[in-house]
Amino acid sequence: GLWLPLITPFLEGALDEASTRRLVAHYLEEPVDGLILAATTGEGLTLEKAEVERLVAVSAETIAEKGRDLPLYLGLSGSDTRKLVKALARTADWPIVGYLIACPYYSRPSQAGLFQHFTALAEGSSKPIMIYNIPYRTGVNLENETLLRLAEHPNIVGLKDCCADASQSFELLRDRPEGFAVLTGEDALYYSALVQGADGGILASGHVMTADFAGIRTRLLQGDQPAALRAWQQLSPIPRLLFSEPSPAAAKHWLWRSGLIASPEVR
Amino acid sequence: GLWLPLITPFLEGALDEASTRRLVAHYLEEPVDGLILAATTGEGLTLEKAEVERLVAVSAETIAEKGRDLPLYLGLSGSDTRKLVKALARTADWPIVGYLIACPYYSRPSQAGLFQHFTALAEGSSKPIMIYNIPYRTGVNLENETLLRLAEHPNIVGLKDCCADASQSFELLRDRPEGFAVLTGEDALYYSALVQGADGGILASGHVMTADFAGIRTRLLQGDQPAALRAWQQLSPIPRLLFSEPSPAAAKHWLWRSGLIASPEVR
Amino acid sequence: GLWLPLITPFLEGALDEASTRRLVAHYLEEPVDGLILAATTGEGLTLEKAEVERLVAVSAETIAEKGRDLPLYLGLSGSDTRKLVKALARTADWPIVGYLIACPYYSRPSQAGLFQHFTALAEGSSKPIMIYNIPYRTGVNLENETLLRLAEHPNIVGLKDCCADASQSFELLRDRPEGFAVLTGEDALYYSALVQGADGGILASGHVMTADFAGIRTRLLQGDQPAALRAWQQLSPIPRLLFSEPSPAAAKHWLWRSGLIASPEVR
Amino acid sequence: GLWLPLITPFLEGALDEASTRRLVAHYLEEPVDGLILAATTGEGLTLEKAEVERLVAVSAETIAEKGRDLPLYLGLSGSDTRKLVKALARTADWPIVGYLIACPYYSRPSQAGLFQHFTALAEGSSKPIMIYNIPYRTGVNLENETLLRLAEHPNIVGLKDCCADASQSFELLRDRPEGFAVLTGEDALYYSALVQGADGGILASGHVMTADFAGIRTRLLQGDQPAALRAWQQLSPIPRLLFSEPSPAAAKHWLWRSGLIASPEVR
Structure with missing residues (x-):
């Protein structure tokens, strides 16, 4: 399936719990099969232990509040x-x-x-x-x-x-x-x-145009490889754009401009 | 389609016309879409001009004699x-x-x-x-x-x-x-x-198990990508074997052992 | 000059202070221009903060006790x-x-x-x-x-x-x-x-045959490049041997066999 | 020693014998230990057999006429x-x-x-x-x-x-x-x-600033490695410039601008 290595929202240097809730709630409505927290895209190496604990708690609460069952890694x-x-x-x-x-x-x-x-x-x-x-x-x-x-x-x-x-x-x-x-964790592949x-894939690019990424796999599962290829030929520039700067700066910028997170800050 | 970069048979140092005829006749019965003569697999760099001319003539004659229409490059x-x-x-x-x-x-x-x-x-x-x-x-x-x-x-x-x-x-x-x-000319890809x-592919490996190579493409054209993948997983060790020695030595050896050419000689 | 990225001696899982003292004292008598502690060769990523502090303290004490002035990084x-x-x-x-x-x-x-x-x-x-x-x-x-x-x-x-x-x-x-x-930190270069x-160099290989490594540089400073080259041609297999296993396992083994440290343990 | 892989001068598509003579005569006065004709830098793959024969003859004649004894490969x-x-x-x-x-x-x-x-x-x-x-x-x-x-x-x-x-x-x-x-044939090395x-070296760059290239080796033979290094640090941008376009275009351009050959043509 399609898993997201969730970015970690920051605001003025601190973990932004409100944006985290909004982000998790958003992806609950998208064709995402699971979330990975505090990983590479989540800037895990720069998080304090207490921050990671809050990030997990807030994410799990949001899922529970929505009555959903999305797996967290x-x-x-x-x-x-x-x-x-x-x-x-x-x-x-x-x-x-x-x-x-x-x-x-x-x-x-x-x-x-x-x-x-x-x-x-x-x-x-x-x-x-x-x-x-x-x-x-x-x-x-x-x-x-x-x-x-x-x-x-x-x-x-x-x-x-x-x-x-x-x-x-x-x-x-x-x-x-x-x-x-x-x-795969290689968005371009x-x-x-x-x-x-x-x-499936654990794709930072899946933050953006999530349904399109999921749709590639759906078409293959439906037995329509040529349609999957055509869709991928359209989608393939996205990973290149998102990794033109060190990840996750570009994804955070996109989420910020989309109003999903309060700030594009990276640590 | 599947094209063969035909090996050039030698016998005691000279172009082996009889083996060439046998080889071309053989592939006329296989699902091959065309032949490339005197190319890399055909050891073109080591052929004299007169040899190349004979190779082409003999191949074309064989195709004509069989009343077929296989393209030659x-x-x-x-x-x-x-x-x-x-x-x-x-x-x-x-x-x-x-x-x-x-x-x-x-x-x-x-x-x-x-x-x-x-x-x-x-x-x-x-x-x-x-x-x-x-x-x-x-x-x-x-x-x-x-x-x-x-x-x-x-x-x-x-x-x-x-x-x-x-x-x-x-x-x-x-x-x-x-x-x-x-x-593609990269058999493994x-x-x-x-x-x-x-x-399609122009594949030295297509000399061997020709129908299996063609079958990968047929399954894809039929819309059965998972079956094509399973077949490829079976077939994939073949290119590795054939390129474990500088090409075309292994392919010639296989053809010689199969009785299709009179000698495994390479130049 | 020649700097050593000092290995960190362990004994039964713990920092081995006695071996550390012996090691530092040993290199005080060798043509070493400085020591780097708790770095890559010192397995710094696996040390606790308290261990690093002790490692530094013990090394500095040993140098002071000998009335010497070797720089520590x-x-x-x-x-x-x-x-x-x-x-x-x-x-x-x-x-x-x-x-x-x-x-x-x-x-x-x-x-x-x-x-x-x-x-x-x-x-x-x-x-x-x-x-x-x-x-x-x-x-x-x-x-x-x-x-x-x-x-x-x-x-x-x-x-x-x-x-x-x-x-x-x-x-x-x-x-x-x-x-x-x-x-340079690349022993082979x-x-x-x-x-x-x-x-100069910061060389894990300098733990072994220290004087020979220092001698390469001395000959160059003396203006005898051909002699430096001949000496290096003799010495050059050493880095290859020491890095044939992930560093610093081989260097520790050598130091252990030489009696300088009590155990070849790595973390 | 310093050997030159001599460029082959062309004029209006043909071998330029006059420029060849001028070029060989020029390098006879430079600290060059030998010439290689019709090699990579000499665009050997594009020369006709008769052209190569003339190139060798003309070069040898020029050397003989000057009463010199420069080896030709x-x-x-x-x-x-x-x-x-x-x-x-x-x-x-x-x-x-x-x-x-x-x-x-x-x-x-x-x-x-x-x-x-x-x-x-x-x-x-x-x-x-x-x-x-x-x-x-x-x-x-x-x-x-x-x-x-x-x-x-x-x-x-x-x-x-x-x-x-x-x-x-x-x-x-x-x-x-x-x-x-x-x-070495790698000018930058x-x-x-x-x-x-x-x-020594067989250096396309040796066409240009020949004495400077030879001087690097002279200094080393004299035992002055630091002076050789300083000279090389000055000279090192030259090979980069000469190979910024496919060789030998840049060298030919330089020789043409210097008046040594009549045209910068490459085949």
Whole structure:
């Protein structure tokens, strides 16, 4: 499905709870299958712990108030396994259904190290984990062989794929076990990923023209690949525009101009 | 459609006409839409002019004898515009319907130089030209902007695309004029190219399991993208195997073991 | 000169102060011009704040006890400008002479963002800052144009260069202002950097065969470039060995086998 | 030493013998150690056989008339071993002292294929051969292991290195046998190559400010590496300028404006 890595609204430097509520309420009316909070697009690395807790609480409240049931995932990242295990424990009772956890950044562990890292996190989590592989941000690639071993763990349920290697993505989609989800995180490759069998996308661009992004997948599910392609050819300039500045500045600007958030501030 | 860049059979160092006839006759019974002779897979750079002439003649005779009408293209390559113009003149009466002409190798001209080169060839040719863009062999990339200008020439009718840049390929398929053909030459990207709108492929791998390659496209034309994907997932290891040694050694070996050619020799 | 990005010794999961003292005392007797603590090689991302404070204190005490004056820099990294400014304030009274601060990882700011980030840090620091540019870990490159503007700030005194672009490194060395230090952090490029005018290196490999590394530079300063080259040709396999596993595992193993630290543990 | 890959002067489409004589006479007075004719910079791929023969004859005559003894190498390239062997036979009596032969372009042979190719050429040549490795033009890299085996053949005497891999170049210079020459062909890496032990360069940029290029090496031979670096820092923008357009257009323009050749024409 189409998941949104929700931007985090700020106002005068602080978390903007009113805009958060408005934003969540807005996407409840759009064809969105889930939200990821405090992840990359949500500027998670710059949030205080208390802010993340409020962000989750406010989002969950908004969904509950509307009588809806949209799944929330929490974005986590870090290079210190122990600190991440603590974060999992600290957030165990939060109103989220799972975690999106990026590969360790900067430290460039070996494949064995990545396996140990995510195994420890899977063991330490009471909720399912989706792994986020994005070598051009983290400096390390989680190879398919390692990932397929991790996929055997019941708590590791999927991958957000930004590996930037078309063969690796194709082979993972071909070789993954039944029930293991793969969603692309590369907005520009959304159509490509879908026609190669991906289950959907976690797309910053989905903040904008949400129904159009969802419609690409709908057409494919309806068996009309040529129509999906034509729609994608129309939509494809959008990701390029939104990533012409470091994300999420352009998406925030668009949301601000649309009146959905009170300020385009980024941290 | 599915075009074959036909290998050139050799026997004891010489062009093997008998194997050529057998090979052409074989592919007349397969779902092949055309043959390219003396191109990259056909080891064109190592053929004498007289050999190329015989290769074309023998292939055309075989098709005629079978009462069929399979189109033949002739592969040309070179870095000297004048020599290529002469080659076009020399071959003007040959029984071919067009040319596949690679970008100049080694000399790395500018985009303006590429435009002038192909314009001169288009002017000098009595038959349609398909351009072959393969930067990892030639050292130069024909950019979309240049290609789209060239596509306005009535004698430049299509592209064999091996540009190795997914964005460039996607944007060309999106932006090309009506009637301008794009066929991928990257065997491993055959399915990807088709679902993005390519008209087909010129595939060395098509020598092997020809019907399976053609079947990918048939399923897409029938509107069954998921079946095409499943078939491709089965077929996808074949290109990897065939390119594990410098092409066309593996394809020739397979054809030799299949009894279609008398020797696996390469030059 | 030759600076060491000191490894952080652990014993049964905890900071090993005894090994730290032994290690610092050892390098006081070697031709080392300074130490960087808690940086990349020091596994800084996995250290608790209290551990970093002890590491600095213990190192400074050891130097003082020996009546020596080796400069200590503290390694910092992070993607949140505000948290880094707080870290600078918190450590302002520590016995260090400066900071080595990596570019923000993961978030991939624009050049304007990098300029603002480091300007804020320079404003917030009471001590000089050396910037660490290592795109293959952080996902972002600090371009020369941006760096040269930052170099105008009196608190930004140098660069640890791991940009992996030979032209960028050469041009920086050519164009940098008088007094702005450039040290390579790419062990395998130590000799190359020196002959192009770099002031030295911050080398994990310098833990091993320290005098040999220092000797390369000495020979160049003495005007004997051919001898420096011959020595480097002998020494050059060492960095390759030490980085055959994710750093600093191999260096720690060597130090452990040499008896300098009590355990080869990495976090 | 400093070798020039001489441009080939044209006038109204034909080889300009008068300009060739003037050019050769000019470089006889410059600190040039040899000339390569009809190579990449000499637009060899666009020359007719008769033109190459005249180019060599005219150059040799000019040198003889001046009573000098500058060595001439002939540039050859091609992907067909047999045609190249014939070219070696055809030119065996020409007034040249050796050949510069590029790796096969376009066909991308294996390392075994490259070994067989150059071994056949070495066997077929009465004169020494220098190999030219330039993967970004030919599409194939001659690896050090293969080259070091080829270097055992008495007729293979050196390498023009444009491999674009700093490690490969460094390791070749470290590991090559006594007496095997390595000259860089990458103008921008001339200083780097020299300080790593290269014997010199074959530099298109050497057409311009020839004495300055030679002076870099002289300073290094005199033991003044810092002075060589300072001179190189001044000179380094020249190669960038000369390669801002496809070579040799800029060099020809400069020579034309200097009055050394009658026209800046390129083919």
